[in-house]
Amino acid sequence: xxxxxxxxxxxxxxxxxxxxxxxxxxxxxxxxxxxxxxxxxxxxxxxxxxxxxxxxxxxxxxxxxxxxxxxxxxxxxxxxxxxxxxxxxxxxxxxxxxxxxxxxxxxxxxxxxxxxxxxxxxxxxxxxxxxxxxxxxxxxxxxxxxxxxxxxxxxxxxxxxxxxxxxxxxxxxxxxxxxxxxxxxxxxxxxxxxxxxxxxxxxxxxxxxxxxxxxxxxxxxxxxxxxxxxxxxxxxxxxxxxxxxxxxxxxxxxxxxxxxxxxxxxxxxxxxxxxxxxxxxxxxxxxxxxxxxxxxxxxxxxxxxxxxxxxxxxxxxxxxxxxxxxxxxxxxxxxxxxxxxxxxxxxxxxxxxxxxxxxxxxxxxxxxxxxxxxxxxxxxxxxxxxxxxxxxxxxxxxxxxxxxxxxxxxxxxxxxxxxxxxxxxxxxxxxxxxxxxxxxxxxxxxxxxxxxxxxxxxxxxxxxxxxxxxxxxxxxxxxxxxxxxxxxxxxxxxxxxxxxxxxxxxxxxxxxxxxxxxxxxxx
Amino acid sequence: xxxxxxxxxxxxxxxxxxxxxxxxxxxxxxxxxxxxxxxxxxxxxxxxxxxxxxxxxxxxxxxxxxxxxxxxxxxxxxxxxxxxxxxxxxxxxxxxxxxxxxxxxxxxxxxxxxxxxxxxxxxxxxxxxxxxxxxxxxxxxxxxxxxxxxxxxxxxxxxxxxxxxxxxxxxxxxxxxxxxxxxxxxxxxxxxxxxxxxxxxxxxxxxxxxxxxxxxxxxxxxxxxxxxxxxxxxxxxxxxxxxxxxxxxxxxxxxxxxxxxxxxxxxxxxxxxxxxxxxxxxxxxxxxxxxxxxxxxxxxxxxxxxxxxxxxx
Numbered sequence: 001x002x003x004x005x006x007x008x009x010x011x012x013x014x015x016x017x018x019x020x021x022x023x024x025x026x027x028x029x030x031x032x033x034x035x036x037x038x039x040x041x042x043x044x045x046x047x048x049x050x051x052x053x054x055x056x057x058x059x060x061x062x063x064x065x066x067x068x069x070x071x072x073x074x075x076x077x078x079x080x081x082x083x084x085x086x087x088x089x090x091x092x093x094x095x096x097x098x099x100x101x102x103x104x105x106x107x108x109x110x111x112x113x114x115x116x117x118x119x120x121x122x123x124x125x126x127x128x129x130x131x132x133x134x135x136x137x138x139x140x141x142x143x144x145x146x147x148x149x150x151x152x153x154x155x156x157x158x159x160x161x162x163x164x165x166x167x168x169x170x171x172x173x174x175x176x177x178x179x180x181x182x183x184x185x186x187x188x189x190x191x192x193x194x195x196x197x198x199x200x201x202x203x204x205x206x207x208x209x210x211x212x213x214x215x216x217x218x219x220x221x222x223x224x225x226x227x228x229x230x231x232x233x234x235x236x237x238x239x240x241x242x243x244x245x246x247x248x249x250x251x252x253x254x255x256x257x258x259x260x261x262x263x264x265x266x267x268x269x270x271x272x273x274x275x276x277x278x279x280x281x282x283x284x285x286x287x288x289x290x291x292x293x294x295x296x297x298x299x300x301x302x303x304x305x306x307x308x309x310x311x312x313x314x315x316x317x318x319x320x321x322x323x324x325x326x327x328x329x330x331x332x333x334x335x336x337x338x339x340x341x342x343x344x345x346x347x348x349x350x351x352x353x354x355x356x357x358x359x360x361x362x363x364x365x366x367x368x369x370x371x372x373x374x375x376x377x378x379x380x381x382x383x384x385x386x387x388x389x390x391x392x393x394x395x396x397x398x399x400x401x402x403x404x405x406x407x408x409x410x411x412x413x414x415x416x417x418x419x420x421x422x423x424x425x426x427x428x429x430x431x432x433x434x435x436x437x438x439x440x441x442x443x444x445x446x447x448x449x450x451x452x453x454x455x456x457x458x459x460x461x462x463x464x465x466x467x468x469x470x471x472x473x474x475x476x477x478x479x480x481x482x483x484x485x486x487x488x489x490x491x492x493x494x495x496x497x498x499x500x501x502x503x504x505x506x507x508x509x510x511x512x513x514x515x516x517x518x519x520x521x522x523x
Numbered sequence: 524x525x526x527x528x529x530x531x532x533x534x535x536x537x538x539x540x541x542x543x544x545x546x547x548x549x550x551x552x553x554x555x556x557x558x559x560x561x562x563x564x565x566x567x568x569x570x571x572x573x574x575x576x577x578x579x580x581x582x583x584x585x586x587x588x589x590x591x592x593x594x595x596x597x598x599x600x601x602x603x604x605x606x607x608x609x610x611x612x613x614x615x616x617x618x619x620x621x622x623x624x625x626x627x628x629x630x631x632x633x634x635x636x637x638x639x640x641x642x643x644x645x646x647x648x649x650x651x652x653x654x655x656x657x658x659x660x661x662x663x664x665x666x667x668x669x670x671x672x673x674x675x676x677x678x679x680x681x682x683x684x685x686x687x688x689x690x691x692x693x694x695x696x697x698x699x700x701x702x703x704x705x706x707x708x709x710x711x712x713x714x715x716x717x718x719x720x721x722x723x724x725x726x727x728x729x730x731x732x733x734x735x736x737x738x739x740x741x742x743x744x745x746x747x748x749x750x751x752x753x754x755x756x757x758x759x760x761x762x763x764x765x766x767x768x769x770x771x772x773x774x775x776x777x778x779x780x781x782x783x784x785x786x787x788x789x790x791x792x793x794x795x796x797x798x799x800x801x802x803x804x805x806x807x808x809x810x811x812x813x814x815x816x817x818x819x820x821x822x823x824x825x826x827x828x829x830x831x832x833x834x835x836x
Contacts, residue, residue: 088713103711105704107822108697116701117712119694126694167712 011038013206014059014095014175015079019068021054028054030231031068036175038073041197041207043221043238045214045250047446048417051230052210053100056177059208060097061090072175096168100179102160106153110146110163111135114170138169143199157304158189165196169205176200177208182216186304187474187507194220212250214243215475226250251447258454258479261462265482266295268331269466270316270435275325277311279490285311288325289492291485293435293466298457299495300481301470302506308490309352309470313439316468317349318342329435343372348433350424352440352470354417358424361413365405366394368412369427397426402452418449425456436460436467442476454480474503488512529788536668536781540676541742543780545570547679548734549758550765550772551686552598552727557762558690559723560703560826561609564620566731567755568627569601573732575631578739578746579638581648591675591736598732599725601627606721613830624755632748645745651675673741675733680773682730687769699723703824706831716831731755757810764814766821778813782806 014036021029028051036042046052057063059070064085071079072093083089090097104113115131132148139145144162152160161181168176178197182190197207197220211217217224218238226234226249234249247255270293279285286308293299303309314320315327321337328334329345343349351357359368370379370390379390394408403422405415412420421441428436438457442450457467457480471477477484483495486509493515508518529535549566556563563569577594581587601623608619639646651673660670690696698719701709706716734754739746757779765771786802 087711091713097711099711103705103708105701105708106825107704108700112697112701113708115694116697116709117694117714121695121698121714123694126692126697 011077012036012079013038013073014208015071016055016059017069017071019055019058019065019070021051021058021063021065027230029058029065030229032227032230032232034225034232036206036208038206039201039204040223041201041209041221043217043224044208044210044227045212045217045224045246046227047212047250048444049446050227050250052227053179054230055227056097056179056208056210058084059090060095060177061085061087075174091171091173094172094174095177096165096171096173096175097177098161098164098168098179098181100181100183102164104152104160104163107151109149109151110155110166111148113152113163114148114167118171135166135170138166141203142166142169143196144169157184158186158192161185161193162196169200173205175206175208177210179210180212181209182211182213184305184472186510187503188511190216214246214250217246218243228252247447255447256451258451258458260298260458260480260482263296263461263482265297266464268292268294269329270468271328272315273326273328275315275327276323277308277315277320277490278323279308279311284323284490286315286322286492287490289490290325291468291492291495293468295434295464295466296461297482298461298467298469298480300477300484300498301468301487301492302474302477302484302510303470303472303487304510305472307487307510308492309439309487311490312487312492313349313352313437313470316342316347316435316437317351318347343431346431346434348428348431348436348465350421350428350436350438350441352443354420354424355413359412359420362411364409365398365403365412365415365423366391366408368423369394369397369408372427373431393430397423397430400430401426401456418445418452421445421449421453425453429456429460432463432465433460434465436465437470438467439470440472441469442471442473450476474506477506478503486510526789526792529785529792533664533667535784535788536664537671538784538787539777539780540669540672541780542783543776544672544676544679544741545734545737545754546758546761546776546779547683547773548730548737549755550761550776551679551682551769552730552734553758553762554765554767554769554772555686555699555727555730556602556724557827558703558767558824559699559720559727560706560824560829560831561606561720561724562616562620562828563602563605563724563727563731564617564759565601565605565623565627565728566620566758567751567753568624568631569598569728569731570735570738570751570755572601572627572631573598573735574739574750575635575735575746576732577736578648579635581740582646587651587740590740591733594732594736595729598728598730598735601732602725602728603721605728606724609830610717610720610724613832616828616830635746645747647744648740650739650744651741675737675741678733679737683769683773690769700824702831703826706826706829710831710833716833720831731758734758760810760814763818763821763823764810766818767824775813775817779806779810782809 012035016032016034019029019032032055044052058065061084070082072082074080082093119126144166146159146162181193201207209221221238224236224238225232228250272289272291274288274290275286276284276288277286311320315322318337318339318341326333334345355361374380374385379386391408401422403426404419441453461467469480478498481498483497484501485495486493486506488510493509502522504522505518508521549570553563553566573594576597577590580593581590605619605623608614609616653671653673656670660666698709698714702716702719710716735751738750761772761775764775783806786805790799790802
């Protein structure tokens, strides 16, 4: 895209000047300047909490900036100020936004979702025919194909995203904001999205691409703006930088590489044999799932969420009982369906939704730390909680795991995501479990906390624990796992040694190809 | 009289349709509210208030149609109250709705007694009279059953068609369904969720009030205490039975009307041997059974009973 750079400055379609937004004492955006050119893809890179989403929500009118102004080019090319705090004004100015969490109504059809709000509410009759024609043209022109008459609820995540983009284009968006668009896509869907985006910018669309994934930013954008702690710390031409430099700029310091030491696996500790778990709508959540987890081993489970991960983790945590099949722990059949029994049997649980299933937000840190064994003699005597012992335990855990909090009495909901995760790690790992179920252990954490989580998991592996790591982040899986299996529609593939698989192959398997075809196609 | 014979008489189906009329209005009203995402448990009270207001307007000298309009207006005011409490203020829809039922019912009785302090027996008005629709009423069997009713019953039929067209064929209906399914999505498309929801609750409450007014201005000619007698609650069940669809709401209301008309006739036929309470119970037993069968797969509006607050996820 050298043509883009050669263009004159009047090609600027969007300019933010001195945008500042405060939430109480927190400065989410601090005097941010930003420019977007016509037909360009600008990546907005930053860690969670760096202020990316806040900035884009200001641009789209969900929030009102405290200071600064937004200038948008009108169809003639002249920059005019945008009225803040109104999504309708942003839509009218040609700004379309695809939120990280889609804003689609599940029970309505794709078509209804797209035309929603585009026709006057007082029009006696919806003009469906001309809307349909316009959409067909749009789909032909953009290459974004979806079944317009299908209810959103039955569409795949990738298809829903296409509906969202079509929705923005249908509205005549000239500037498209994509907030973490690849978070829920398989590698192939991501490639397809990038193709579409390149196609669209060639037609004159301008795109702001929000992400914290370096590889994507490098491959899709022409310019990168890096945000850290609410301020712009770098504005770079993508071709003139590299991923390592971007990572350091984003985090503000050098990042230690996580290395998985070679280790010979020990004996099998957890074995699932042909386990079936019923799911919703009569479709099994897990069908004939078999796996063997050994000591000193991390077994990665790849897959797009919603393909049986919940059932698998519930099963191992004792929250769900299988319809058929057996689960053996240390060569003994386990009585399933009892979470307390599983904890007692030596299973440690790092749940997917840490605030929902991991801690009780309104309870104190020390109470949450004792939550899994408050009935053990260490914390309980004659039916009473030994508060002193539990608090002392909490103080040790806080120090040992570097949980940043005011003290054991602090309410857990006040902790940041990374610190809640450290608290859960402390609770799980101080019990020295021999099986650890880590479900999305680094989701939503900043790089520092992610590194810490990875280090702790590898440490537990070194001590002899077997770890089941369920993750949507393929890089994380490839870094940590000794072997990787793929879940698709409740079917669990054979576990493959990590050295023998590629990202492409995993992507194909996540989309439903079997192991051999995927290996063949990816090669 | 044989049980099967009852089902084959014209007068039975005419009665079923008559009994169904207030239920059609009430169910349509509740359906509109719920499609926008607001449960309206004020329905029982709003029907009582509508029954009183419409009747009182006519008793004070207004003509019948002005009475219907007045009842609808009173219903809409109660709808506005419910809307303000549950939509921008985001209070519990259950608690607000039950409170509204208590308030509207008591206010209706209170107002009635204030205006008419010492009447020994309920005063009467000249209600809507049945009239036959020319060609349609000559269809054998169906004609006299469905098309020799009062004007409000016809209005109920027309309302079902209109509500159905608005919901599925207009931008307004799409916006209404969208705020009940995913208000954040509607807002991102530039639709004002608060205005849509309050508007829907007001219109829905207007329908409920007309349903109440039918009882005092068409079925009977006077206002009694306790005359709504749980019809509002039946409407709430009928909305679920109808899977939130107007056409099925009509079907459900007529079905319930048929059960009710049937039990009255059964009482006459078999009254000697069986306690009459059993018969009174029948329509409710049948509706519970029908509800179990019909509503297993109902796709309820996703955002029903979920208050929407701007800027929250």
